[in-house]
Amino acid sequence: MNKKTKIIIAAIAAVVVVVVAGLLIFFLTRSNSSNDSSSSSPDRTTESSTMSQADLNKLDLPQLSNTVASDEAEVRLETTAGNIDIKLFPKLAPLAVQNFLTLAKQGYYKDNEFFRVINNFMIQTGDPSNTGTGSTSVVNDNQPFSTEISNRLYNIRGAVSLANTGQPDSSSSQFFIVQNSQNMTGQISDTSKYPQKILDAYAHGGYPSLDGGYTVFGQVISGMDIVDKIASAQVQTNSQSGEASSPVHPEKITGVTILKDWKFKK
Known part of the structure; x- marks a missing residue:
């Protein structure tokens, strides 16, 4: 070579x-x-989807008890139709509860109408203009805030949830109370993502399609008959949305009494 x-x-x-x-x-x-x-x-999966149903069944589900626990607050909505007592969940939905309690103490909700009511669905309020176009935030630097989702809270009958625009950071002062009393278990496609007791609750009403999209921050513990009364009002078509949900003679909030307050850390 x-x-x-x-x-x-x-x-x-x-x-x-x-x-x-x-x-x-x-x-x-x-x-x-x-x-x-x-x-x-x-990780874009929810807590519920990553937990087995056995684990979900071990969770404390505060909506299923009418007792106001030490880590909960309580308010009374005084309305022209009667009183509605609601317990709030500051540990699970801190921004929503803080915003609600702060505004309630300021008298913000006085004279707010239930401007949108749909029987067998929900009743909505929290806008002083009574049009559904106004809302206020006194948290998050006075800006709308994020949807707060917990696998311990669901849109069962009597749930109190914040309305939003469909965007993740659009929660504010408007809220609704889920009123539907029909069996909704047939609308749950994957029952393994729900605790069994919540599935049982949905057999007595609620709206599971709202889960994961709206902040549940309270639960009616007295006065669901008043919620039903407000929901059954005669309605007319809303000229802007085309939805038959505007009460002809709307009921309104006359005051909010704080029955059990909650102190938030500054």
Whole structure:
């Protein structure tokens, strides 16, 4: 083998080494990049979907008790149709409860009409203009705030939830009370994502399609007959939405009494 041939062979060997090394580096880098990406990506699944039903069944479900616990607040909505007592969940929906209690103490809800009522669905209020176009936030730097979702709270009959625009950061002062009393278990496609006691509750009413999209921050513990009365009002078509949900003679909130307050950390 002459000197020239040896040089050519050595050069080819060097190229092969460089290519192999480059391929190793490429695959290692791609693997690490993939791992980094998966670890930093947000988990978009809900708590409920990542828990087994057995685990969900172990959760404390505060809506199913009429007792006001030490970590809950309580208010009385005084309306022209009668009183509605509601317990609130400041630990599970802190922004919603803080906004509601602060506004209630300021008299914000006085004379608010139930401007949108749909029998066998819900009644809505919380806008002083009584049009559904106004709302107020006194938390989150006076800006609308995020939807607060908990696998311990659901839109069963009597649930008190915040209205929003469909965007994740659009909750504010408007709220609704779920009134439907019909069996809704047939509308739940995946029962494994629900605690059994909540499935049982949905057999007596509620609206499971709202779960995951609206902040549940309270539960009616007395006065559902008043909610039913408000929901059964004669309605007319709303000129803006085209929905038959505007009461001809709307009931309204005459005051909010804080029966049990809650102190939030500053």
